[in-house]
Amino acid sequence: MDLGLKGKVALVAAASKGLGKAVAEELANEGVSLILCARDSVELQKTCDEIREKSKVPVLGITTDLGKSEEIEKLYQSGMDEFGQIDILVTNVGGPPAGIFENLSRQNWENSTNLLLTSVLDLTRLVLPQMKERGWGRILNITSIASKQPVDNLILSNSLRAAVTGFAKTLANEIAPFGITVNNILPGYTRTERVIQLAETIAQKEGITPEEATSRWTSEIPMKRLGEPHEFAALAAFLVSERASYITGSSIAVDGGWIKSLF
Numbered sequence: 001m002d003l004g005l006k007g008k009v010a011l012v013a014a015a016s017k018g019l020g021k022a023v024a025e026e027l028a029n030e031g032v033s034l035i036l037c038a039r040d041s042v043e044l045q046k047t048c049d050e051i052r053e054k055s056k057v058p059v060l061g062i063t064t065d066l067g068k069s070e071e072i073e074k075l076y077q078s079g080m081d082e083f084g085q086i087d088i089l090v091t092n093v094g095g096p097p098a099g100i101f102e103n104l105s106r107q108n109w110e111n112s113t114n115l116l117l118t119s120v121l122d123l124t125r126l127v128l129p130q131m132k133e134r135g136w137g138r139i140l141n142i143t144s145i146a147s148k149q150p151v152d153n154l155i156l157s158n159s160l161r162a163a164v165t166g167f168a169k170t171l172a173n174e175i176a177p178f179g180i181t182v183n184n185i186l187p188g189y190t191r192t193e194r195v196i197q198l199a200e201t202i203a204q205k206e207g208i209t210p211e212e213a214t215s216r217w218t219s220e221i222p223m224k225r226l227g228e229p230h231e232f233a234a235l236a237a238f239l240v241s242e243r244a245s246y247i248t249g250s251s252i253a254v255d256g257g258w259i260k261s262l263f
Helices: 018-029 041-055 069-083 106-134 155-178 193-206 210-218 229-239
Strands: 009-012 033-038 059-063 088-091 137-142 180-187 251-254
Touching (some): 009 018, 009 069, 033 041, 033 069, 041 059, 059 069, 088 106, 106 137, 106 155, 155 180, 155 251, 193 210, 229 251
Parallel strands (some): 009 033, 033 059, 180 251
């Protein structure tokens, strides 16, 4: 299927590894030029080189702390200077600290809000005017299954991911007449570096194997396995494509059936 993405330019946040990297690779395979960012400059450059060599598309990597608005502005300007336009925005950040409400400080909330919510607002605010001017754009927020079905001990993620969902749904209706779609994609338990490391940490702490730690998650998933990054990336590429031009304001899970709700 031709997704109609060749020649487009995408900004993919937190793309040096994990789901962000998988999405970047999928878009590169469709002929999309890329602006990638991450905090780790070494990992970011490695990813840019890999994608550039494999897919032969232009890739710009900018080291960025998405919790800082001034760095987001520099990221946007660097991308515009290089390509002159940004057709696709994929927002993405790592998960905030775990914990219950009484164990989290005001600083925890402020830092997590800046990273999970404010970064989405800042990036969207920057790319939106030129998308409206051209009458085409795609905004896709990578959030979490926690935004639809809260996960115990993750009150920061549950709250702030849900805030992104509310923002995206409202914005989608506001800018739909301009040919711009806004959607959320909700990853479940996926075989990323972060999930593997988490399983290893749990295993060391409890004296069990990483496989036993992972089995706790897979036992809750109807498909009885972790998702793979490329499975997630396939849907992401479709949602930002020309083929998905009538899908907006949606939150779609890639979770193997983990979410129990009807909607």
